[in-house]
Amino acid sequence: MRCVFGIDVSKATISLAIVVDQSLIEEFKLPMNRTGFRKLKSLLDFFHNPEVVFEATGVYSRRLQRFLIMQRVNYVQLNPLKARIQLNKFRRLKTDQADAKELANTQFIIKRSFSYQMDPVYSQLRDLSRFYQEINKDIVAHKNRLHRALQLTFPEIEQLFSHSNGKAYWFIVQNFLVPKKRPLYQFKLLLSTFMIVTYIFHFNALL
Incomplete structure (x- = not known):
């Protein structure tokens, strides 16, 4: 039967x-x-x-x-x-x-x-891998969108940094939302101050 x-x-x-x-x-x-x-x-x-x-x-x-x-x-x-x-x-x-x-x-x-x-464990790993790839794809898309926006609103930022990795880059972006009203030397002065403070903070943490 x-x-x-x-x-x-x-x-x-x-x-x-x-x-x-x-x-x-x-x-x-x-x-x-x-x-x-x-x-x-x-x-x-x-x-x-x-x-x-x-x-x-x-x-x-x-x-x-x-x-x-x-x-x-x-x-x-x-x-x-x-x-x-x-x-x-x-x-x-x-x-x-x-x-x-x-x-x-x-x-x-x-x-x-x-x-x-297929063993359910492998099915779950496959799903997690696909989800991970989707997240990475979204991150890249958001970074590209942000880069285009900064090119329109804050083109001077590339004169200070060669790349967008690091806290100093985003510190400048967040604290100077209207860069055209501030001379470039002010950005360099602020960046130098920020880097000195960061260095002192890390040096004290090692002691």
């Missing part, structure tokens, strides 16, 4: 069709929360070695995928384009329940391989 769970994933719910030996047994609509996953677990435990087929829907299907990995259930996660091409050959209606049913039925016709189940 071969049992297949066809699942159509949406934002807050999943549509489930249970097909055994190409015969529809039951259809459910479950919420994507603890109650829904608890019900899904009880259904999976009721059948022997069930297979699960669902379409990848971004962050929504990630919760279902993690649940299946934790339950050690074999599943097939379909690419959305590939799923649409496969289902268009069989389905008559386009509804969540119909998609779930056809996902299960086509599993008996199309020989799909089970998806590789």
Whole structure:
């Protein structure tokens, strides 16, 4: 006896069709929360070695995928384009329940391989790496935007510093918001004073 769970994933719910030996047994609509996953677990435990087929829907299907990995259930996660091409050959209606049913039925016709189940630790590391890259990208964009603004409002700052790394650079920017009203020698005098004070502070800290 071969049992297949066809699942159509949406934002807050999943549509489930249970097909055994190409015969529809039951259809459910479950919420994507603890109650829904608890019900899904009880259904999976009721059948022997069930297979699960669902379409990848971004962050929504990630919760279902993690649940299946934790339950050690074999599943097939379909690419959305590939799923649409496969289902268009069989389905008559386009509804969540119909998609779930056809996902299960086509599993008996199309020989799909089970998806590789990555350890949740590696999935989390991949997500953190992507998040880190996005943060770096945002930082670079903000720095470039700030640099363009300073070029328009405070071009004299580049005569004092060769780069924007360091406290002295930002001290000058913050304390001289209108540079055109202050001569350049005042900036150099202030910078010298700031550097002397900083040197004395670090020297006393070493004693």
